[in-house]
Amino acid sequence: MTVLHETMRPVLDGLDVPTDLLVAGERRASGSGRRIDVRDPATGEVLATVADADLDDARAAVGAAADAAAAWAATSPRHRAEILVRAFELMTERSEDLARLIALENGKALPDARSEVAYAAEFFRWYAEEGVRLRGQLGRSPSGANRMVVTYQPVGVSVLVTPWNFPAAMATRKIAPALAAGCTAVLKPATETPLTAYAVAALLEQAGMPPGVLNVVTTSTAGPVVEAMLSDPRTRMLSFTGSTEVGRRLLRVAADRVLKCGMELGGNAPFVVLDDADVDAAVDGAMVAKMRNGGQACTAANRFLVADAVHDVFVEGLVARMAEVTVGPGVDESTGCGPLINADAVRKVDELVRDAIDRGARAVLGGEPVDGPGCFYPPTVLVDVPRDARLLHEEVFGPVAPVVRVDDEEEALALANDSEFGLVSYLYTGDLARGLRLSERLESGMVGLNRGLVSDPAAPFGGTKQSGLGREGSTEGLLEFMEAHYVATSW
Missing domain, CATH: 3.40.309.10 (Aldehyde Dehydrogenase; Chain A, domain 2)
Known part of the structure; x- marks a missing residue:
C-alpha cells in the first residue's frame, strides 16, 4: 500500500517510485508487513509509506547480491559502462521530476535539488568512463627473478549505507563505483528520504541492470539490519556515509569480520x-x-x-x-x-x-x-x-x-x-x-x-582524523571497491 499526499501525486504519477523492497530484481513487502511513513518536513504530512525490512529481508538482500556477484563480475567493463551511461541519460531526462521528489521528501529548495540531481547523475557518467580505463600492471621484479602481473578485481558484495541530506548524490556516489568495479550491492538509504533511492534504483533497472546487482532495503531498525548484513559471511565491503558516532559502531562490527570499509563521517x-x-x-x-x-x-x-x-x-x-x-x-x-x-x-x-x-x-x-x-x-x-x-x-x-x-x-x-x-x-x-x-x-x-x-565526481572526496576512512569520487573511489591481485610468474 502506498499513501500519497496530493502535492506528491503529480511526481509519483510521472516517475517510477516503487515503495517496496528491491531484492533480486523483484519488489516485495517486508516479511513483517510493517511500513514506514515518509513525511514532508515542510508540513509534517505523510507523502508515502515504504516497506520496513527485518533481519530476514536483510539476509535475503545479501543473498541476492551474492547470487548475482559472479555473473556481474564476469561482465566486461564496457558492458557495465553502457548501463551506467544509460542510467546517466535517464537521470538527466527525468531530472526535474527527481528534483521535485527530493524537494518534497528532503525539504531542500528546488535550486539545490536540481543541482543535486545533476551532480548525482554525473557519478554514473564518470564511473562509466573510469571503469573502462582501469588497467593492471605488468613488470619485472627488481631482482629479475620473475615477472609480476597485477590486476584489479571486485571486492565482492558491498553494503552501502546513505544519509538523508543528499538522497540522490550519496546513493550514486556509492552505487556507480561499486557497479563499475564489478561488485553487487545492497543499498540501505535513510528512512527520512527513501523514495529518491527507490527512484534511482528503478532508473538503473530501466537502464538494463540485471536482477540482484543492486538491492534496496529500507528499515526503521537500521542498527540490527545493517549489523546482520555486515555479519553475513557473503558481505565483503561496507561503504557508509553518516555521523562519526554511528561510523565508529559500524567499524566495530566490521572489525569482527575484517571487512573492507569506506567511511565518510562528520565535519566541522x-x-x-x-x-x-x-x-x-x-x-x-x-x-x-x-x-x-x-x-x-x-x-x-x-x-x-x-x-x-x-x-x-x-x-x-x-x-x-x-x-x-x-x-x-x-x-x-x-x-x-x-x-x-x-x-x-x-x-x-x-x-x-x-x-x-x-x-x-x-x-x-x-x-x-x-x-x-x-x-x-x-x-x-x-x-x-x-x-x-x-x-x-x-x-x-x-x-x-x-x-x-x-x-x-x-x-x-x-x-x-x-x-x-x-x-x-x-x-x-x-x-x-x-x-x-x-x-x-x-x-x-x-x-x-x-x-x-x-x-x-572527478575529485577524491574524504577527510582526515575523525571524518572518515578512504575516498569517494575520482579513481580512488573506484579502487575502494577493488582489490589488487598479484601473480608472480616466470617465463
Missing part, C-alpha cells in the same frame, strides 16, 4: 577569511558553503574565522545576503532555504544557538525558530562567539553562521585545526602563494581555496 568545516581576501568573493563563497541545503551538509561551513581587518565588512555583507533568503517549502520556486529534516533537528540547532548566546554571542540576524507548522529555522548570523561555545565544536547542520574575529593567520590556523574532525576547510585570500602555503597546513582532506564548493 572552518571558513577562514584573511586580511587580504576579496570580501565580496568571500561572502559569495560563504553563501554556498553555508546555505546549500540549508546548512545540512557535512561540508557546510561551520565556523567563520575572519581577520579583524575585514571582520565588520564581511559580517555586514553576510547578514545582507542571508537576510534576502526566503524560508519556505522546498517545492516553492521562491524558496531559498527549506525546512530542516525534522523537529529534532530544529531543537538541536536552537539548542546550539541558545548555548552560544548564553555564553555571550550576539545574534545579528535570526536566532529564533520559525513559528507555525513545519521544521523551519531562519538564516542566522552570530558574532562575538566565545571559543567555548558548543556550536564551534559540534556540527550545526543548519543555516547558522557563527563568526569569530581573529588577529592573524596563525590564530586562524590554530582555531581551524582545533577539531577532532578534518573533512573540509575553506580559505579566502588574495595571495595565491599564501593560500597554497596555508592550505597545506590545514588538517583536512579537502580545501576550498577561494571557493565555497569542493565536491566533484
